[in-house]
Amino acid sequence: MQGRSKYLPNAPSxxxxxxxxxxxxxxxxxxIANKNPSRLSCPCSKKRLNMDIHSIRGPLSLKSIWKAPLxxxxxxxxRFLIRSTLSLAxxxxxxxxGVEHIQPDHDPFILVLNHSQKLEAIYIPALLYYLRGGRVVxxxxxxxxxxxxxxxxxxxxxxxxxxxxxxxxxxFLNVFKPLFTSRQSxxxxxxxxxxxxxxxxxxxxGTTNRHPTKLLKGYTGAAQLSLKTGxxxxxxxxxxPSKEGYKKIPxxxxxxxxxxxxxxxxRLPHDIGLKDIHQHHASIxxxxxxxxxxxxxxxxxxxx
Numbered sequence: 001m002q003g004r005s006k007y008l009p010n011a012p013s014x015x016x017x018x019x020x021x022x023x024x025x026x027x028x029x030x031x032i033a034n035k036n037p038s039r040l041s042c043p044c045s046k047k048r049l050n051m052d053i054h055s056i057r058g059p060l061s062l063k064s065i066w067k068a069p070l071x072x073x074x075x076x077x078x079r080f081l082i083r084s085t086l087s088l089a090x091x092x093x094x095x096x097x098g099v100e101h102i103q104p105d106h107d108p109f110i111l112v113l114n115h116s117q118k119l120e121a122i123y124i125p126a127l128l129y130y131l132r133g134g135r136v137v138x139x140x141x142x143x144x145x146x147x148x149x150x151x152x153x154x155x156x157x158x159x160x161x162x163x164x165x166x167x168x169x170x171x172f173l174n175v176f177k178p179l180f181t182s183r184q185s186x187x188x189x190x191x192x193x194x195x196x197x198x199x200x201x202x203x204x205x206g207t208t209n210r211h212p213t214k215l216l217k218g219y220t221g222a223a224q225l226s227l228k229t230g231x232x233x234x235x236x237x238x239x240x241p242s243k244e245g246y247k248k249i250p251x252x253x254x255x256x257x258x259x260x261x262x263x264x265x266x267r268l269p270h271d272i273g274l275k276d277i278h279q280h281h282a283s284i285x286x287x288x289x290x291x292x293x294x295x296x297x298x299x300x301x302x303x304x
Contacts, residue, residue: 060090073134098259139201210248223281232262237291
């Protein structure tokens with residue numbers, strides 16, 4: 001195997017991982033695999049690449065963003081939208097670890113993330129699309145953002161599941177609600193998506209939480225879906241290397257992401273009760289707290 005892939009961003013050179021990296025790169029579902037396998041190279045080449053089988057070291061280069069094949073996506077407009085978004089957001093990425101846990105061959109899973117910046121709702125789905133070679137993670141997101149000019153295109157092409165719980169402000173904008181929401185509840189849509197073998201993404205805090213050291217209590221929707229479908233949860237902790245000294249995490253600061261190994265839901269010998277849901281929710285939030293370098297307790301408030 002000679003030459004090096006022009007699609008891979010700068011992975012550390014590790015001779016002992018050469019065989020493993022090569023095998024991983026040759027997998028058909030691997031989003032970093034080139035359509036021409038003979039052009040792929042192992043991480044122990046003399047010129048260092050910026051992605052290995054487990055992690056990315058940012059920032060993402062424009063070349064890697066616009067040349068990545070994204071072969072699992074049939075949608076040309078979505079590919080263009082994602083590349084354009086990452087052209088702006090990719091320079092904010094410091095690092096990304098645990099990439100192997102969110103590959104398409106792990107579908108379906110429920111991705112759970114902390115939420116500290118508003119633009120994460122756009123940047124993170126775009127990053128996942130890139131990492132997964134064009135395979136979408138269907139996020140649950142508030143319908144109100146569809147009222148912001150341009151955001152509807154992200155929702156539409158990104159196949160977002162809209163959550164219609166919150167009314168619009170000012171109230172007269174609620175007249176547009178039927179245009180952007182489904183008659184089915186977001187939970188029902190999410191469950192059908194999972195049962196179809198597709199992955200979903202949830203921000204369990206339900207709002208932007210800029211506190212640098214504490215997670216909010218969060219909502220139990222991810223835990224309920226996991227228990228009722230038997231589908232595992234993957235947590236994604238977003239951290240901010242420059243947060244020291246901040247009383248609140250500001251918008252647009254560089255970030256890192258770490259994905260956990262799947263958390264399997266317990267097999268219960270009885271019908272699922274509230275206690276089971278809260279216990280599973282606690283285990284998810286504690287893992288998320290660890291990855292996001294924050295703390296979490298069940299007594300935390302739901303709102304910042």
